[in-house]
Amino acid sequence: MFQRHRRLVFFSLYSFASLALLSWSTDRFVQSLKYAFHYLLQPAGFPAVSPLDRWGRFAGRVARLIQADQRALRAESRWLAERLDEERLAMLEEENRRLTASLGLARWPRFTPHPARVWARDAADWFHSVIVRAGDRAPVSIGDAVLTIVDERVAVVGQISELLPNGTARALLLTDPFSSLSAHVVRTGEQGIVEGRGADRLLLNYLFSDSDVRAGDEIVTSGLGEVTPAGLLVGRVLAVQEATRGSFKRAVLVPAAKLNNLRDVVILSAAAAGGRPGSSDGAAAGAGAEK
C-alpha cells in the first residue's frame, strides 16, 4: 500500500511540513529552524562565490589601473596643450617685440620702412635669397635694404634683387656670394666690405694688414652709398685671417640676423624719399655700387 502510493505520501508529507512552516512562521521554533538552515547553508555557497569575489577584486584592480592610465593620458594631453599654448604665447610675444622695435625705424628721414613677411624660401637656394611680401601698395624697389630685428636692434638681412607679381619680391641675402655691403668695425672704426660666402658665414674683406680687428668685434653698416643707414648690425667677428702676401686681412663674421629664423622683415625703401642712385639697376648692381 505504502509502496504503491509512495510518491503521494511523500508529497503529502512535504506539503504538510510546508504548511506547518508557513502557518507558524513567526513561531520561535520555526524561526530557529530557519536560522539553523541558514547557518548550515551558508558555507555551501562560499566555494562558488569566493572565486567570483577574487575575480571581482582582480577585475576592479584592472579597472582602476586602466582608469589611472586614462587619467595619466588626459593629464599628459592637458600638459601638452598647455605647453603648446606657452609656445604660442612666447612666439606671439617675440613677434610683438620685433614689431614694436620695428616701429623705431621711422627715425631715418631718408628712408621709409615697409613691414613685410618672408613668403617663401627655396631649399636649393637657402643661403642666397628669400621671397618677401610687403603688400601690393608698398613702393618697394630693387636695391631696397631688407632688415630684421635682433634683440631689439636692427640687423641687415640683404637687399631686394627682383620684383615679383602679387606684391612679392626676391631679397638677396647677405650670405649670397654676389652680395656685398660697406661696413666698419665698431671698436676701431676700420672700414671694409662684407661679402657673402654662400654659407652661413660672412667675410669682412679689405682690412689693412695692421688692422686690430679681433674675434668678438661688432660690425655695423657704414651707410656709404645710402643703401642702408649707418650703424645697422651686420655681424660679429668669429675669426681673423691674417694678411698673406698681396692680400688684405680678413675677418670671418657670424651674421647678426638669424637667417634661418626669418619671419618678419622690414623693407627700407629710399624711393619715397627721393630715390637712391643706382637703385634701379638691380641688387647686384646696388651691391656693386657699394663695392
Added chain:
Amino acid sequence: MTRRAMFIAVTFLLGWMFQSVFLYVVPVALPTPHWLLLAVLAIGSAGRTEAAQGLGFFWGLSLDVYGITAFGAQGWLLALAGFASGSLAKKLDTEKMETQQALALGGTLLYLLGASRLIAVFQPAAGPRDVAWGLVAGEIFLNALAAPAVFWAVRRWLAWGDRWAGTGAPHG
C-alpha cells in the same frame, strides 16, 4: 543505498552552489532562469519523482531562507513541481525539446502564480503591490530558453550518478 543518499546530497549542494552564483552576481531587478525549478522539473521528468520532490523541498527552503518569501513557501512549490513533473513523466515524451520547453513554461507560470498566492495568504504585508510584468515575462522566457540545456545536463548527471551508485534508474 548510502551512495545514493550521498549522490542526492551532492546534487543538493551542487544545485545550491550553482544558484548561489546567480543570487550573488545577478541584480535582483534582472530576470534569470530559475535553475533549481528547471532542475526539479528535469529530475521529475526523468522519473525520479521522490528525488525531485525531496530536492525541490529543500532547495525551496534554501531559497526561502535567502529570499523574501515565507519559510516553506518555495519549499512547497518546488516539491509540488517535482511531484507534478514526475507524475507527468510517463504520459509525456520528455526527450523532446518542445515538451521540455512546455514543461518549463507551464511550471514557471504555475510557480510564479503559486508564489504570489502564498505570499498574499501568508505574508499580506510583504506582498508586491505592483506586479513587475517585465520580470515575470523575462523569467518565463529565460526558463523556456534554458530548459533543454538544463534537462540535458540533469540527465547526464543522473546517468553518472546511477553508474557511481551502482543502481539502475529508481523510478519513484
